[in-house]
Amino acid sequence: xxxxxxxxxxxxxxxxxxxxxTHRHPSEVPxxxxxxxxxxPVRRTILRELAGRPDxxxxxxxxxLPVSKATRSHHFxxxxxxxxxxxxxxxxxxxxxxxRAEFDQAFPGLLALxxxxxx
Amino acid sequence: xxxxxxxxxxxxxxxxxxxxxTHRHPSEVPxxxxxxxxxxPVRRTILRELAGRPDxxxxxxxxxLPVSKATRSHHFxxxxxxxxxxxxxxxxxxxxxxxRAEFDQAFPGLLALxxxxxx
DNA sequence: TAAAGTGTTCGATGGAGGTCGACCACATGA
DNA sequence: TCATGTGGTCGACCTCCATCGAACACTTTA
Numbered sequence: 028x029x030x031x032x033x034x035x036x037x038x039x040x041x042x043x044x045x046x047x048x049t050h051r052h053p054s055e056v057p058x059x060x061x062x063x064x065x066x067x068p069v070r071r072t073i074l075r076e077l078a079g080r081p082d083x084x085x086x087x088x089x090x091x092l093p094v095s096k097a098t099r100s101h102h103f104x105x106x107x108x109x110x111x112x113x114x115x116x117x118x119x120x121x122x123x124x125x126x127r128a129e130f131d132q133a134f135p136g137l138l139a140l141x142x143x144x145x146x
Numbered sequence: 147x148x149x150x151x152x153x154x155x156x157x158x159x160x161x162x163x164x165x166x167x168t169h170r171h172p173s174e175v176p177x178x179x180x181x182x183x184x185x186x187p188v189r190r191t192i193l194r195e196l197a198g199r200p201d202x203x204x205x206x207x208x209x210x211l212p213v214s215k216a217t218r219s220h221h222f223x224x225x226x227x228x229x230x231x232x233x234x235x236x237x238x239x240x241x242x243x244x245x246r247a248e249f250d251q252a253f254p255g256l257l258a259l260x261x262x263x264x265x
Numbered sequence: 266t267a268a269a270g271t272g273t274t275c276g277a278t279g280g281a282g283g284t285c286g287a288c289c290a291c292a293t294g295a
Numbered sequence: 296t297c298a299t300g301t302g303g304t305c306g307a308c309c310t311c312c313a314t315c316g317a318a319c320a321c322t323t324t325a
Contacts, residue, residue, distance in 0.1 A: 058263050062181060065181060067312095068178065094315090096273090097272095098313065098314050098315070100273055100274085101312095101314085104273090116321095119269095119272075121271075121272065135255050135258070136255020136256065136258070136259070137259060140256060207301060207302075215303090216287090217283065217285070220282095220283075220303095221283090238299095239300090239301060
């Protein structure tokens with residue numbers, strides 16, 4: 028293995044921003060928090076859009092939402108605290124991943140209801 | 147068919163109170179309403195207590211809830227509108243039934259999460 | 266260094282809904 | 296007819312949270 032330059036974050040470790048990124052595993056999330064998270068229509072839109080693309084391909088700003096970026100940031104924080112998404116910084120952008128398997132094991136069927144919703 | 151007196155409500159038809167009882171089938175309930183209904187801890191307590199007894203054996207006043215009867219009445223109305231319970235008047239009391247099968251068909255897994263919650 | 270792009274934090278605001286007391290409606294029994 | 300018990304309705308209150316603009320922090324690039 029040579030000493031070639033790495034361009035991803037793994038080689039450099041977490042950035043200053045990513046250091047403050049706290050995640051919670053779905054198994055540690057109370058049902059109350061999970062229900063509160065999915066009870067909001069904007070957050071359900073985020074989840075559905077996230078499910079339609081491969082993991083780590085959607086930055087927070089790329090979602091089509093009828094709210095300001097401050098509100099948007101708030102919603103992503105709630106989803107993260109509810110164990111519904113995982114986030115990773117890449118340069119100035121924050122990419123997202125839907126925690127399908129983990130969340131479905133903790134709350135079977137709940138995420139499926141959200142993703143099946145026809146808006 | 148003779149003209150003998152009937153003592154149950156079916157023979158006399160719905161009482162004056164029951165006439166104003168509007169139910170909604172779970173299949174007609176939007177996901178938003180279903181999630182809002184189960185997102186409240188008092189309502190989840192009602193659902194769990196209801197699941198622990200046979201159908202039509204629990205009147206509204208027999209539930210152990212930390213709220214006034216006005217609030218209690220409000221919660222039962224929300225659960226009814228969400229297709230989670232069915233109500234039937236018997237004398238001055240209003241008995242309840244959990245709409246397990248119907249609701250589970252409309253929102254698979256959701257009610258199970260509520261009933262499995264350990265308080 | 267400066268500028269542009271992305272995202273968070275802060276403080277304030279508004280609305281939705283949970284809560285209550287009081288009163289009302291209905292059924293039952295004395 | 297009256298009293299009692301059950302439950303709903305009404306109006307008011309209050310808390311929580313979604314929302315926003317503004318300011319800030321970090322990264323990248325010119």
